[in-house]
Amino acid sequence: MADILQYTFIQNALLAALLVSIITGIIGSLISVNKMTFLAGGIAHSSYGGIGLAIYLGLPIFLGASIFAIFSAVLIALISFKQRERVDIFIGLIWAVGMAIGIIFVDLTSGYNVDLMSYLFGSILAVNRDDLIFMFTLMVIVLLFIHLFYREILAVSYDSEYANLRGVKAKGFFVAILVLSALAVVVAIKVVGLILVIALMTIPTYIAELSSNSLYGMMIKASVLSTIFTISGLAISYEFDITSGASIILVSATFLILFLLFKKISTITSRF
Amino acid sequence: MKLLEGKELYYKYRKDYVLEDVNFKLNSGDFFAITGPNGGGKSTLVKNILGILSPTKGSIDISFEVKNGIDIGYVPQNTNINLEFPITVLDVVMMGNGAKHKSINRVFSFKYSSLEIECAKHSLQKVGMDCFLNSKISNLSGGQRQRVMIARAICSHPKLLILDEPTSSIDVQGQKEIYSLLKKLNETITIVVVTHDLTVISKYANRVLYINRSGYMHDLSNKNFALKDNEHICEVELMQMLGANNG
Numbered sequence: 001m002a003d004i005l006q007y008t009f010i011q012n013a014l015l016a017a018l019l020v021s022i023i024t025g026i027i028g029s030l031i032s033v034n035k036m037t038f039l040a041g042g043i044a045h046s047s048y049g050g051i052g053l054a055i056y057l058g059l060p061i062f063l064g065a066s067i068f069a070i071f072s073a074v075l076i077a078l079i080s081f082k083q084r085e086r087v088d089i090f091i092g093l094i095w096a097v098g099m100a101i102g103i104i105f106v107d108l109t110s111g112y113n114v115d116l117m118s119y120l121f122g123s124i125l126a127v128n129r130d131d132l133i134f135m136f137t138l139m140v141i142v143l144l145f146i147h148l149f150y151r152e153i154l155a156v157s158y159d160s161e162y163a164n165l166r167g168v169k170a171k172g173f174f175v176a177i178l179v180l181s182a183l184a185v186v187v188a189i190k191v192v193g194l195i196l197v198i199a200l201m202t203i204p205t206y207i208a209e210l211s212s213n214s215l216y217g218m219m220i221k222a223s224v225l226s227t228i229f230t231i232s233g234l235a236i237s238y239e240f241d242i243t244s245g246a247s248i249i250l251v252s253a254t255f256l257i258l259f260l261l262f263k264k265i266s267t268i269t270s271r272f
Numbered sequence: 273m274k275l276l277e278g279k280e281l282y283y284k285y286r287k288d289y290v291l292e293d294v295n296f297k298l299n300s301g302d303f304f305a306i307t308g309p310n311g312g313g314k315s316t317l318v319k320n321i322l323g324i325l326s327p328t329k330g331s332i333d334i335s336f337e338v339k340n341g342i343d344i345g346y347v348p349q350n351t352n353i354n355l356e357f358p359i360t361v362l363d364v365v366m367m368g369n370g371a372k373h374k375s376i377n378r379v380f381s382f383k384y385s386s387l388e389i390e391c392a393k394h395s396l397q398k399v400g401m402d403c404f405l406n407s408k409i410s411n412l413s414g415g416q417r418q419r420v421m422i423a424r425a426i427c428s429h430p431k432l433l434i435l436d437e438p439t440s441s442i443d444v445q446g447q448k449e450i451y452s453l454l455k456k457l458n459e460t461i462t463i464v465v466v467t468h469d470l471t472v473i474s475k476y477a478n479r480v481l482y483i484n485r486s487g488y489m490h491d492l493s494n495k496n497f498a499l500k501d502n503e504h505i506c507e508v509e510l511m512q513m514l515g516a517n518n519g
C-alpha cells in the first residue's frame with residue numbers, strides 16, 4: 001500500500017480529500033443548522049448548467065460551474081428575502097432548469113459524452129495542481145470567514161431576526177453563507193460528483209451535530225469525519241477498482257448507520 | 273419622562289390594515305401591558321416598536337435614551353428557531369450583547385472572556401437558570417428555554433424590555449416568578465409585555481392597550497383593580513371596568 005503513495009495523482013487525491021473535507025465539514029455544518037440542505041441540492045444541480053456551457057464554449061469547467069452556482073445562490077437568496085415561505089418552489093425550478101441547460105449544451109457539443117460521468121460521480125484521481133490551488137484558496141477563505149465572524153454567523157444561523165436587532169447584517173451574512181456553499185458544492189463535485197454532493201455535505205455533519213454542544217465543535221468534528229470517510233473511501237475504491245465517489249458515500253453511510261445503532265443501544269442499555 | 277409614543281399608527285403586511293389607528297404613550301418606568309384577541313396585531317405592534325417593521329402610516333417616537341438598539345431587550349413570541357441547533361445556554365444568552373461588543377477578540381470570537389461569562393451567569397441567575405450555563409439548548413424544556421430567552425433579553429442591561437407572551441409555556445409557579453422578576457426589574461427599566469393574563473395586567477401594569485386592529489391606551493394607575501390572589505377576570509370584564517372608568 002505504501003508504494004502507491006509515490007504517485008503524484010494519489011498524493012493530489014489525498015490532499016484534495018483533506019482540503020475538500022475541511023471545506024465541506026464547515027460549510028456543511030452551516031447548511032445543516034440553517035436547514036438549507038434542499039437549497040444546497042438546488043445549487044449543486046443547477047451548476048450542471050455551468051458545466052455544460054463551459055464544455056460547449058471550451059472554457060475551464062470549474063469556472064463555468066462556479067459562476068452558475070454563485071448565480072443560483074444569489075438568485076435564491078434574493079427570492080427568499082421576498083418569498084420566504086415558498087422559496088422551495090423556486091429552488092426546484094432552478095434545480096431543474098440548470099440541469100436542462102447543461103444537458104442541452106452537452107448535446108450541442110459534438111462527440112462529447114465520455115467525461116460527463118466524472119462530473120456526475122466525481123473524479124478525485126484526476127485532481128490537478130490548478131484544482132488544488134482553487135481548493136486551498138477556498139479553504140483559506142472559509143477559515144477566515146468563520147474565525148473573523150463566528151459570533152455573527154452563529155447569531156444569524158440561530159435566530160436571524162434577533163441578530164438583526166442586535167446590529168448584525170443578517171441578509172449580508174445569509175448571502176455570504178450561500179455563496180460559500182455554492183463554491184463548496186463546486187469543489188465537492190470534483191471529489192464525489194454532482195449526484196453525491198449532498199451526501200458528502202450532510203452525513204458527516206449530521207453525526208457531528210448529534211454529538212456536539214456548539215457549532216464550532218460541530219464544524220471540527222464534521223471536518224475530521226469527512227476526512228476519514230473520503231480517505232478510507234478512496235482506499236477502498238483503489239483496492240477494488242470501483243468509482244471513488246460512490247465508495248466514499250457508502251463508507252459514510254455505513255458509518256452513520258453504525259453510529260445511530262450504537263446510540264440506540266447505548267440509550268437502551270443506560271436504562272438498566 | 274416620555275419614552276415612547278405611537279400616534280395614529282397604521283400597518284399592513286399586504287392589502288388590509290392589521291393595525292389601524294393605534295395610539296399609546298409611555299413614560300420611563302411604566303409597566304405597559306398589551307392585550308387583545310389572537311390576530312389582533314399585538315406582535316405586529318411590537319415589531320413596529322422594535323423597528324423590525326416600519327409603520328405604513330403614522331409614527332412611533334422613541335426617546336433618544338433607547339434609540340440605540342442595544343438599549344431595548346426583546347423576548348420574541350415562539351419563533352421558528354431550529355430546536356436541534358447545537359448551541360449552549362451560554363451561547364444564546366451572549367447573543368443578547370450583540371455581535372458588535374467592543375471587547376470581542378475577533379480571531380478567537382468563539383471563546384468568551386471571563387467577564388462575559390460572569391455577565392451571562394448573572395442574568396441567568398435572575399431567571400433561576402444559572403446551573404444550566406453549559407447545557408445544550410435542545411436538552412431543556414420549553415419553559416426553561418423561555419427563561420433563557422428572558423436572560424438573553426436582560427443581559428445587555430436594556431432601558432426598555434419588550435416581552436411577547438413570555439409565559440405562554442411556563443408553569444404556574446414559574447409565571448409567578450417571572451412576573452415578580454419583571455416587577456423587580458421595573459424599578460429601573462420600562463417594561464412592555466404582551467399577555468392574555470388579565471390577572472397580571474390588573475396586578476402589575478399601570479397602562480394597558482387593548483388592541484383589536486385599532487386600539488387606545490388606558491391608564492390604570494388611578495384605578496382600583498385589587499384582585500384577590502386566585503381571582504381571575506376575563507377580557508369582557510376588563511373592558512367593562514375600563515369603560516366604566518372612562519365614562
Ligand SMILES: Nc1ncnc2c1ncn2[C@@H]1O[C@H](COP(=O)(O)OP(=O)(O)OP(=O)(O)O)[C@@H](O)[C@H]1O
Pocket residue numbers: 285286290308309310311312313314315316317349
Ligand atoms: N408576516 C406576516 N405576513 C402577512 N400577514 C401577517 C404576518 N404576520 C402576521 N400577519 C397577520 O397580521 C395579523 C396580526 O397578527 P399578529 O401576529 O400581530 O397577531 P397577535 O395579536 O400577535 O396574535 P397572537 O395572540 O396569536 O400572537 C394576523 O391577521 C396575521 O394573519
Ligand SMILES: [Mg+2]
Pocket residue numbers: 314315316349436
Ligand atoms: Mg403574537
